Amino acid sequence: MKRAQLIGFSVALVAAGLAYYVAGAFLQPPAPITVEKHVDxxxxxxxxxxxxxxxxxxxxxxxxxxxxxxxxxxxxxxxxxxxxxxxxxxxxxxxxxxxxxxxxxxxxxxxxxxxxxxxxxxLPQGMRAISTKIRAETAAGSLILPNDHVDVILIRRVRGRNNDDQSVADTLFRNVRVLAIGQQIQTKEGKMVAESSASTATLELTPRQSEMMALANTMGDITLSLRSVADLNSDPTGSGAGLSRPKENSVRIVRYGAKSRVYGVN
Structure with a gap:
């Protein structure tokens, strides 16, 4: 290689290295600036x-x-x-x-x-706690836990027009919170364990609903229908049907504000 070519190659190599260094300096992100701010x-x-x-x-x-x-x-x-x-x-x-x-x-x-x-x-302010008897077959196989939400269904025998007995079911309340199963008011040690031997469920109701619940306990069997957690906001808490006391010796079932049936009470 001639001397002139060697010098030219060396100059080109130095120029390339210098260009790479300058370009790298421009491409590097700026150093972060730390600002201390006093927060009360x-x-x-x-x-x-x-x-x-x-x-x-x-x-x-x-x-x-x-x-x-x-x-x-x-x-x-x-x-x-x-x-x-x-x-x-x-x-x-x-x-x-x-x-x-x-x-x-x-x-x-x-x-x-x-x-x-x-x-x-x-118990929240203005609410009442009232209990009802349960069995495995009337409480979702004893799998209902405290803080679950249920629908309350009344099943009773009524006398038809032909004096024959019939079984009638009506939903009294919807989306009712369960306060306790037996004497269990919380899950045990963070585990979802049902108390299979419990014979009562304590529900959270308004004062008026508590009166209806007490009356329903004397009229027939109460069944608790367990609600999905996805349905908790689909109904207002404690909404649903109710029992009222019309004149004479009868009980009228009211469902969502509409009169449903009138049953005689013997």
């Missing part, structure tokens, strides 16, 4: 572990967690406002609803001893 925060009392409904809590059930002040609800227990002895004051309270680990604690989620039993604590 406070400590909020949260559950230190999963707390099931009805459990008696102690000081070890809670812990303090730092939250941005802008995200703190007035119902949260703020360390600066509730006092240093809040853990001692909450010890011995009963959980009114399941509380997940890390979930903020509010006074509405706990009830102090003496303020009512566990069932009264989990």
């Amino acid at each position: 925060s406070t400590k909020v009392l949260v559950a230190g572990r999963n707390i099931p409904v009805g459990e008696i809590v102690n000081e070890g059930s809670f812990r303090w967690m730092t939250w941005p002040k802008s995200a703190v609800s007035p119902d949260y227990l703020n360390q600066k406002t509730v006092g240093a002895d809040i853990l001692k004051r909450l010890a011995g309270s009963v959980a009114r609803a399941p509380i997940l680990a890390g979930e903020p604690i509010t006074k509405q989620k706990l009830i102090k001893p003496g303020d009512g039993g566990v069932l009264a604590a989990i």
Whole structure:
């Protein structure tokens, strides 16, 4: 190779390397810029572990967690406002609803001893708890669990026009929440275990519906029809048919606001 060609090749190689370096410098993304921003925060009392409904809590059930002040609800227990002895004051309270680990604690989620039993604590304001007898064949094979939703069906014998007895079924209520099966008000240790030996189901009803339920318990057999979780929002809670007391010795079934049948009560 001639000297002139060697020099030209060397110059071209150096130029190519320089061009590659310059191009790489332009293509590299700029270095990230870290900006520190001060956010006002406070400590909020949260559950230190999963707390099931009805459990008696102690000081070890809670812990303090730092939250941005802008995200703190007035119902949260703020360390600066509730006092240093809040853990001692909450010890011995009963959980009114399941509380997940890390979930903020509010006074509405706990009830102090003496303020009512566990069932009264989990019952929403204005609602009533009333029980009805169940068997495996009238309660979806004993597979209904607390917090499931059911339709309440009354089956009774009535006297027809020809004085022959007939069986009639009417849906009294739809989308009713089950508060307890027997004395079980929650799933056991997080497992969905049905209490097959239970003989009663406790339902959440309005005061008027509770009267209808008490009357229906004396008229025939009550069957609970289990609803799918996909159907919980398809009917207003507790809506459906009801029983009313017309004049004389009869009971009228009312279904969705429309009169259905009139049965004599012997």
